[in-house]
Each structure stands twice: as structure tokens, then as C-alpha cells.
Amino acid sequence: MATVVELPLDTYKGPVDPDWCPGCGDFGVLRSVQMAAGKLGIQPKDLMIVSGIGCSSNLPGFIHAYGVHSLHGRSVAVATGVHLANTDLKVVMTGGDGDGYGIGIGHFIHAMRRNLDVTYVVMDNQIYGLTTGQASPTTTRGHKTKSTPLGNAEIPLNPLALAITSGATYVARGFSGEQKQLADLIAGGMAHKGFALIDVYSPCVTYNKINTYPWFKERVYKVEDEGFDPSDMERSLKKSFEWGDKIPLGVIYKVDQTTYEDTEPVLKKGALVKQPLGISKETMKAFVDEMI
Amino acid sequence: MQEVTVGIAGAAGDGLDKSGDTLAKTAGRLGLHVYAYNSYQSIIRGGHIWLKVRIGENKVFSHGDNLGVLVALNQDSIERHAYEVDEGGCVVFNSDKIKCDPAQVKPNVEILGLPMAEITKEIVATHGAILPIMQNTVAIGAVLFLSQIDFAEGESVITETFQHKGDKVVQLNVSLLKAGYEYAKVHSRPIMKDWNYSKIRRPFVTGNEAIAIAAAASGCKFYSAYPMTPASTILHWMANHAEAAGICVKQAEDELAVINMAVGAGIAGVRSMCATAGGGFALMTEAIGMAGIMETPVVCVEVQRGGPSTGLPTKTEQADLNQVFGASQGEYPRMIVAPRDTADCFNTTVEAFNVAEKYQMPVLLMSDLLLSEHPETADVEVFKHDVKIDRGETVTSWPETNGKYKRFALTESGISPRAIPGTENTLYVSGSDEHDERGILISDMFTVAPVRRKMFEKRMKKLDLLLKELPAPQIEGDPKADLTLVGWGSTYGAIREAAELLCKAGIKTNYLIIKYLYPFHGKEVSAILSKCKKKISVEANFTSQLARYIRSETGLAMDGYVTKYDGEPFEPAFIMQSVKDILGNKVRNLDVTEQEAKEIAYHYLRTNYKESLRPERIVKEGKNGHNEATWKVELVERATKKKQAELSVGIETGATYEFVPTAE
Numbered sequence: 001m002a003t004v005v006e007l008p009l010d011t012y013k014g015p016v017d018p019d020w021c022p023g024c025g026d027f028g029v030l031r032s033v034q035m036a037a038g039k040l041g042i043q044p045k046d047l048m049i050v051s052g053i054g055c056s057s058n059l060p061g062f063i064h065a066y067g068v069h070s071l072h073g074r075s076v077a078v079a080t081g082v083h084l085a086n087t088d089l090k091v092v093m094t095g096g097d098g099d100g101y102g103i104g105i106g107h108f109i110h111a112m113r114r115n116l117d118v119t120y121v122v123m124d125n126q127i128y129g130l131t132t133g134q135a136s137p138t139t140t141r142g143h144k145t146k147s148t149p150l151g152n153a154e155i156p157l158n159p160l161a162l163a164i165t166s167g168a169t170y171v172a173r174g175f176s177g178e179q180k181q182l183a184d185l186i187a188g189g190m191a192h193k194g195f196a197l198i199d200v201y202s203p204c205v206t207y208n209k210i211n212t213y214p215w216f217k218e219r220v221y222k223v224e225d226e227g228f229d230p231s232d233m234e235r236s237l238k239k240s241f242e243w244g245d246k247i248p249l250g251v252i253y254k255v256d257q258t259t260y261e262d263t264e265p266v267l268k269k270g271a272l273v274k275q276p277l278g279i280s281k282e283t284m285k286a287f288v289d290e291m292i
Numbered sequence: 293m294q295e296v297t298v299g300i301a302g303a304a305g306d307g308l309d310k311s312g313d314t315l316a317k318t319a320g321r322l323g324l325h326v327y328a329y330n331s332y333q334s335i336i337r338g339g340h341i342w343l344k345v346r347i348g349e350n351k352v353f354s355h356g357d358n359l360g361v362l363v364a365l366n367q368d369s370i371e372r373h374a375y376e377v378d379e380g381g382c383v384v385f386n387s388d389k390i391k392c393d394p395a396q397v398k399p400n401v402e403i404l405g406l407p408m409a410e411i412t413k414e415i416v417a418t419h420g421a422i423l424p425i426m427q428n429t430v431a432i433g434a435v436l437f438l439s440q441i442d443f444a445e446g447e448s449v450i451t452e453t454f455q456h457k458g459d460k461v462v463q464l465n466v467s468l469l470k471a472g473y474e475y476a477k478v479h480s481r482p483i484m485k486d487w488n489y490s491k492i493r494r495p496f497v498t499g500n501e502a503i504a505i506a507a508a509a510s511g512c513k514f515y516s517a518y519p520m521t522p523a524s525t526i527l528h529w530m531a532n533h534a535e536a537a538g539i540c541v542k543q544a545e546d547e548l549a550v551i552n553m554a555v556g557a558g559i560a561g562v563r564s565m566c567a568t569a570g571g572g573f574a575l576m577t578e579a580i581g582m583a584g585i586m587e588t589p590v591v592c593v594e595v596q597r598g599g600p601s602t603g604l605p606t607k608t609e610q611a612d613l614n615q616v617f618g619a620s621q622g623e624y625p626r627m628i629v630a631p632r633d634t635a636d637c638f639n640t641t642v643e644a645f646n647v648a649e650k651y652q653m654p655v656l657l658m659s660d661l662l663l664s665e666h667p668e669t670a671d672v673e674v675f676k677h678d679v680k681i682d683r684g685e686t687v688t689s690w691p692e693t694n695g696k697y698k699r700f701a702l703t704e705s706g707i708s709p710r711a712i713p714g715t716e717n718t719l720y721v722s723g724s725d726e727h728d729e730r731g732i733l734i735s736d737m738f739t740v741a742p743v744r745r746k747m748f749e750k751r752m753k754k755l756d757l758l759l760k761e762l763p764a765p766q767i768e769g770d771p772k773a774d775l776t777l778v779g780w781g782s783t784y785g786a787i788r789e790a791a792e793l794l795c796k797a798g799i800k801t802n803y804l805i806i807k808y809l810y811p812f813h814g815k816e817v818s819a820i821l822s823k824c825k826k827k828i829s830v831e832a833n834f835t836s837q838l839a840r841y842i843r844s845e846t847g848l849a850m851d852g853y854v855t856k857y858d859g860e861p862f863e864p865a866f867i868m869q870s871v872k873d874i875l876g877n878k879v880r881n882l883d884v885t886e887q888e889a890k891e892i893a894y895h896y897l898r899t900n901y902k903e904s905l906r907p908e909r910i911v912k913e914g915k916n917g918h919n920e921a922t923w924k925v926e927l928v929e930r931a932t933k934k935k936q937a938e939l940s941v942g943i944e945t946g947a948t949y950e951f952v953p954t955a956e
Contacts, residue, residue, distance in 0.1 A: 067721035081556025277511025284677035291495035
């Protein structure tokens with residue numbers, strides 16, 4: 001294995017500065033993605049960040065890498081196409097809880113079923129920020145938002161449990177207030193062969209007045225501190241349901257499984273984008289002969 | 293120059309498509325031309341399936357009108373189709389199970405019952421009991437004799453078809469074919485003369501197969517799809533040939549994923565394609581607009597079927613033109629193109645990939661059930677492996693000394709040289725938001741109006757260049773004709789043959805087929821149509837969508853509109869009759885015909901009563917207490933032909949009024 005040459009943080013400094021609200025959790029996530037890429041020594045030209053739509057989905061514009069700022073909820077589908085077309089790129093999807101767990105949840109689940117070798121960083125602020133504060137799929141029950149003035153009636157989705165049971169092979173939770181750990185979690189996901197989900201609590205300082213920095217700081221703890229072994233599905237599932245006074249951070253589940261790429265015969269010859277175009281005379285003849 | 297049409301009718305699961313294939317492949321290998329159409333239903337077993345195989349020494353462009361031979365695999369098929377056999381033709385069936393009354397056929401039509409048990413007695417003695425489905429092979433043997441198509445060639449097709457099952461199965465099927473042939477030889481007479489075989493072997497190909505093979509030849513590397521009739525057979529071909537063609541074939545969770553994956557693959561720099569039917573396309577539209585604003589090449593095939601909603605899943609229609617025009621919010625450049633036949637499907641797909649990459653835009657290729665699923669013979673030369681591949685202006689390396697790379701550079705042509713992700717020094721973000729030359733979005737801090745304006749103009753400018761490259765449509769047939777038929781897509785074949793019929797009937801007719809729907813040759817079409825004496829559009833929809841579009845682009849209205857929206861494709865004689873009615877200023881008669889009353893009765897029996905009955909005699913009656921004249925349909929017991937009931941069907945509305953059981 002080639003030695004990894006770590007790259008400095010400013011390697012990935014984007015063309016424009018982020019325009020998130022001052023104090024937004026997403027600043028820390030951006031920095032952690034940059035740190036993770038640097039840690040793994042990934043050249044900007046080999047890094048592809050794919051997002052959907054939302055505050056956090058603006059991230060590709062703020063990092064020096066290739067990127068796609070796609071449609072609301074479609075980042076995982078777009079990233080699947082990008083990744084299968086060029087498996088030499090390191091594909092990282094970034095977005096919010098509304099984008100990934102609301103409108104885009106179908107693609108999210110199916111990409112995990114495939115154990116596609118991509119990394120998904122969800123900036124989970126438990127609110128719709130860019131549309132000015134409506135309930136999201138992870139908003140807690142009873143939370144009063146612009147769209148739930150009587151309090152949110154729905155139970156929040158559990159992304160970690162969903163990921164574990166859907167086929168993801170690396171499931172972690174981070175907190176933008178724990179940047180160093182978060183960078184490690186993202187780097188771990190990027191290095192992992194298979195689908196990696198890093199659900200990141202990234203507080204919205206403008207529209208979520210409940211799940212704030214101090215709120216999380218009082219509750220979070222690191223699972224590695226208690227020597228948690230993430231390789232057992234049942235144990236991991238149980239851990240993924242911990243919520244309330246104690247909220248676990250770290251790698252919740254990690255196993256090695258066959259990836260989609262392992263089973264796709266045309267990828268055996270390398271990245272599709274580098275393969276020659278078209279078919280030979282003999283192949284065409286064989287195709288036509290079938291129909292005579 | 294002779295031709296024959298063979299009809300094969302039965303239920304789903306009877307294996308009649310395989311029998312049709314045997315016949316068509318045999319003819320195709322001998323150098324005859326074939327066009328087949330399978331009228332099937334959204335059912336796996338049962339239902340009524342109806343296949344027409346038209347064979348000619350010259351190219352045939354549709355499945356034609358009437359039949360030369362009918363192979364009926366059940367009793368219903370006799371009752372529904374025996375009358376379609378032309379004089380001098382023949383009806384073939386298993387006479388152990390099915391009966392055909394001389395009153396059910398036209399005069400001078402031969403009735404050839406095959407006593408299946410007797411014919412296959414020796415074969416059963418050697419090979420054991422045969423499956424009902426194998427009796428089709430006996431019937432095809434008889435058809436080969438009746439239509440005087442070379443038996444040896446049929447034998448070789450059967451041999452190859454069953455080769456993988458071993459010699460015994462081959463022998464069994466060949467002897468069945470032979471038995472049918474020999475029985476017909478002794479008990480009937482040929483309905484055709486000797487054929488003039490060109491011996492030019494031609495493949496028997498559907499539009500969907502042609503599209504898939506063309507994609508492979510064009511260097512398509514990524515194909516995504518969600519199963520949906522009538523686009524699914526592209527997915528099937530792709531999946532079965534993925535490795536040989538070097539294509540990553542991805543069945544996705546829904547059409548949203550399908551198009552977004554295809555666009556993603558396009559961004560990453562591979563040629564990508566997806567296909568769906570109208571319903572799936574409705575889910576795709578937002579992402580097609582995204583490909584437009586991101587200037588991403590992608591080919592999307594939209595195969596129309598009867599709509600709206602689930603509509604008629606296995607039937608044809610051309611009613612999605614407005615949907616495809618209206619796909620996505622906002623305005624963006626794209627090409628919309630509609631091939632006319634199988635060979636054109638191949639060439640158009642090759643062109644679609646080139647246009648998509650050269651102009652960096654989505655290409656929407658419109659087909660329909662008829663074009664996508666009907667097989668026809670096409671010349672081998674159509675299927676070129678070394679097709680033209682034009683990837684457009686690309687940037688493969690960018691030294692730092694060049695300064696900053698601009699993915700969306702404002703250029704005179706509107707085309708910005710494209711760098712593929714992974715290239716050094718050309719990093720950019722493909723944004724679904726409006727952006728500047730470098731791809732930096734302008735929609736957040738300050739929406740820069742002039743940047744928006746120039747980027748918009750740049751994208752739309754590409755269309756002017758594209759239009760110049762595309763060949764304008766032309767009148768086909770006699771340029772001085774008195775009448776011009778106007779159409780698009782799969783109706784080409786029936787329109788062409790209708791024009792020929794009309795010419796023979798003394799009405800000089802030519803036709804204009806529009807292939808490039810967008811960008812549109814407004815000037816050229818206007819010039820052509822303003823010279824036409826009379827123009828009538830022919831479209832498989834209710835509202836004549838193309839005619840309306842032409843009117844909006846040229847200010848020229850048609851003199852008449854032939855439409856069809858019952859799910860079945862046009863036949864030349866129908867178009868001719870409709871045109872004659874229009875020219876004769878006849879108001880279109882929408883009354884239920886006697887034949888339609890029979891179909892309505894069949895449906896009524898299935899849903900309300902029992903299938904042990906079938907419609908027999910049909911007579912026109914007065915109002916009988918209803919607000920309209922009615923068809924009185926006598927319903928008899930299938931086995932005994934004993935009258936059991938009567939059903940009234942409104943001639944004007946098609947309503948079923950009363951079901952009166954016959955008193956014992």
C-alpha cells in the first residue's frame with residue numbers, strides 16, 4: 001500500500017467563503033471534510049463532492065474539489081451515477097436532514113442496500129433552515145416550528161438505525177462541536193470500502209432554539225471512550241437508539257461486506273470514463289446475428 | 293411483387309409470439325421483408341393476444357390491413373378475426389378443439405382444420421405426449437405451405453431455436469413443423485405463388501433493440517432504467533449484453549433515481565442514457581431541466597403508451613408531445629427528436645449521443661409502443677459498429693499557466709469546452725442554481741442580473757447552431773400532389789402506405805414527416821406547407837398535438853385532422869377512409885360499429901356474467917326505450933350455441949343498457 005502523504009487544510013480552500021449564518025454548525029463540518037481529505041492525501045482533482053439543495057448542500061461551492069450541486073433530495077442518485085462512471089474519484093455526498101431523510105430518503109435507502117462505495121455526510125440540524133424553519137424528518141416530537149405551531153406530531157426518524165438495517169457498512173455519528181473527532185469519522189468513512197453514513201449534529205443557530213450547541217454539549221459522549229465494539233449489528237442497533245440525556249458519538253456500526261462495485265463486471269476493466277468507446281465489428285456482428 | 297399477412301391469435305401464454313418469430317425469421321433469412329405487430333394486453337396469462345406478421349418481396353411499412361392466413365389458437369380468435377381474412381385466404385386451427393363455420397368467413401376463404409391428434413399420432417408414439425404450445429409449430433408448418441415459404445429455411449430456424457435443448461427436442465419440433473406442412477399440402481392449396489427470394493438475410497429487430505444496439509455502438513457506458521412498458525425491452529437488451537457492450541446497466545429504485553444517475557454519469561464524462569414511458573418521464577422532468585442548466589450531456593428515451601396516468605400500459609399512442617415540450621420548470625436548450633422506423637431508431641440514437649455531447653444538453657428521443665416493440669426486418673448495413681462519435685469541444689489538459697479554467701465560459705457559439713472531473717487544474721462545480729462562467733452560483737449573496745442574462749443567452753444560443761446542423765424535413769412522394777399528409781414518429785409507415793393507397797384511388801397524395809421537433813425548422817416547414825394544396829395531419833392522439841405545434845410555429849393550420857386514440861395503431865385503409873371522409877366534408881362518424889359492439893359484448897361478459905357465453909348475432913335496433921339506437925347482441929353458450937341472453941349496446945354512446953336472459 002502506497003504511503004499516504006497528508007495534505008494541508010488550505011489545499012481545499014474553496015473559491016468563495018461560506019455564506020452560512022455566523023455560528024452555523026456547517027462551518028465545522030466543512031472544515032472536517034477538508035481535514036479528512038487532507039488526512040487521506042486525496043488530491044482536489046480526485047475529490048468529488050455531491051450535494052442536494054439546502055443550506056448545507058451549498059458546501060461543494062466552498063471547497064476546492066470537483067462538485068455537483070444537484071436537485072433537492074437527489075444527491076445520492078446523482079452521486080451514484082458520478083461514482084459508477086468514474087470509480088477513480090472519491091465521492092462524498094453532503095447535505096441536510098431534509099434533503100437526505102425527507103425528500104431523498106428513497107435514494108438513501110437503496111444506495112445503502114447496494115453498499116455502494118461512497119461516503120454520505122448529513123448535516124442534521126433537525127429543521128429546514130433554508131426555507132426558514134419548518135419541521136424536518138428528524139425534528140423531535142412536540143417541537144414547535146413554523147409549520148408545526150402546535151408542536152411536531154411525528155416521531156423523528158432514526159438515521160443510524162435505518163442505515164444499519166438498510167445495508168450501510170459504516171455508520172457513525174458526529175457533532176460539529178467535536179471537530180477533530182468528526183474529521184476522523186469522515187476520514188474513516190472515506191477510507192471504508194462500502195457505504196458510509198456520517199450523521200452529524202450540526203446545530204442551526206437561527207431556526208432551532210432547542211437542539212443548540214449547549215444542549216448537545218451537555219449530552220454527547222464518545223463511544224470509543226467506553227471501548228464500544230461496532231462490529232455487532234444487534235449491539236449497534238441498540239446503541240443507535242440511545243437518545244435523551246446521553247447521546248453517543250463515534251463509529252456505531254462497521255463491517256466489511258461485498259460492495260456493489262465488486263459485483264459489477266464492467267468495472268473490472270477500471271473506471272468506465274477511461275474505457276474506450278464503442279464496440280468491435282465482431283461484437284456488432286454477434287448482436288445482429290442473434291436477430292436473424 | 294407479392295405479399296401476405298399472417299395473423300396469429302390466442303391467449304397470453306399460448307406462445308404465439310414465438311410462432312410469429314419463427315415465421316418472421318424464416319422470411320427474413322430468405323430476403324423477404326417483414327413487419328409484425330403484437331396487440332397484447334397487460335396480463336401474463338389469458339387475455340386476447342393478436343399478432344400480425346406481414347411479409348413482402350418489397351419493403352412493407354406497416355402491419356397492413358386484412359389477412360391472408362389466420363392461425364386461430366382458440367375459439368374466440370375465430371370469432372374475432374376469421375372475417376378479416378381476404379378472399380382467397382385461409383383460416384387454420386386445431387379442429388379437435390376449435391370450429392369454424394363457413395358463415396364466419398368471407399366467400400372463397402378456405403377453412404383448414406388441423407386434426408391435431410391424428411396429425412401428431414406418430415410423433416407422439418416416438419416422442420411421447422406433446423405440450424399444447426407445440427401444436428403451434430404444426431400450424432406454422434401449415435402456414436409455410438399455404439404461403440409457399442421455403443420449408444427448409446423454416447426447418448433451420450426451428451433447429452436453431454431448439455438447439456440448446458438438445459437433438460431430441462429439435463427432432464420433435466422439426467417433425468411437428470413437417471407434419472403441419474405435409475397435412476396442408478394434401479388437404480389444401482397454396483394461397484401464394486412462388487416467392488422471388490433475394491436471399492439477403494435481414495435481422496428482425498424492434499425499435500427498442502435498435503436503440504440499445506446503437507447506444508452500444510455509440511459508446512454509451514451507463515444505462516439506468518426502472519421497469520416500465522414499453523421501455524423495458526431496452527433494459528432487457530442492455531442487461532443481457534452489458535458485459536459484451538461494456539455498459540454499466542443499473543436498474544434503479546424509481547425514475548427520479550434513473551434520470552439523476554444518468555445525469556451524474558454524464559457529468560462524470562461518460563455517455564449515458566436512460567429510457568422510460570410517459571409516466572416515468574413525468575417523474576424525470578426536474579432533472580432534465582437540471583441537465584439543461586448544468587449543460588450536461590444525457591440521452592433520455594421517452595416511449596409513449598396510452599395515457600394519461602396508468603392509461604393503457606400495453607397500447608400505443610402519440611400523446612406525450614406536450615408533456616415532453618413542457619418537461620421541467622423554466623427554459624433550457626434541449627433536442628427533441630422522433631425517429632420513424634427501426635433503422636431510424638438506430639441512426640437517431642447515434643445522432644442523439646453526438647448532439648448531447650457536442651451541444652452539452654439533454655436529448656429527448658421520443659418513441660411509442662408501436663415503434664419500440666414491433667419488430668421489422670432491417671438491412672444489416674444499418675447496424676454499423678464504426679458509427680461517427682463526436683464528443684464535442686473538450687479540455688483534456690489545462691496547464692496552470694492558462695489561468696483559471698471556466699467550465700461555463702461565455703463563447704460566441706454558446707458552447708464552453710468541457711473538462712471531465714479528474715482533470716488537473718479544471719476544478720468546478722456543476723450547479724443546478726444559476727451560476728457564472730466558473731460555475732460559482734449567483735443566486736445567494738446577490739443575484740447578478742447581467743450574469744443571469746448572458747448565461748441564459750449563451751445556453752439558448754446553442755440551439756441556433758444545432759438547428760443549422762439538422763436536416764430540414766422534406767415532402768416525400770409526388771411534390772405536386774393535391775394532398776399532403778403530415779405526421780411524426782411511428783405513424784410514418786401507415787401514412788406512407790395510406791398515401792400510396794390514396795394515389796391508387798386517384799387522390800394524388802404525398803406526405804411530410806417531422807423528425808426534429810425541437811429545435812424546429814419553422815421557416816422550412818412554413819415554406820413547404822404554404823405550397824401544399826390541402827394538408828391533413830395524422831396522429832395517434834385526441835388533440836392533434838403536432839398540428840397545433842406546427843400552427844403555433846408557422847401560423848398554418850391543417851385542413852383536416854385524422855386522429856386515433858383507442859390504443860391500436862393506424863392501419864393504412866383507416867387513414868385512407870378518414871381522409872376521404874374529410875375531403876368529402878363528412879362529419880366524422882363516432883358511432884359504435886357492429887364489430888365494436890361485439891368487442892363491448894365480450895368485455896361485458898367477462899366483467900358481468902361468465903365467459904361460457906359469447907356474442908353471436910348482432911342486429912341494429914331502434915331506441916327501445918333508450919335515448920339512442922342500439923345494437924342488439926345475441927349471446928349464445930359457447931359449447932351448444934344455444935341462445936342464452938341478449939345485450940343492448942348504445943350505438944352513439946357505447947353504453948351497455950340491458951342484459952336479458954332468455955327464458956327457459
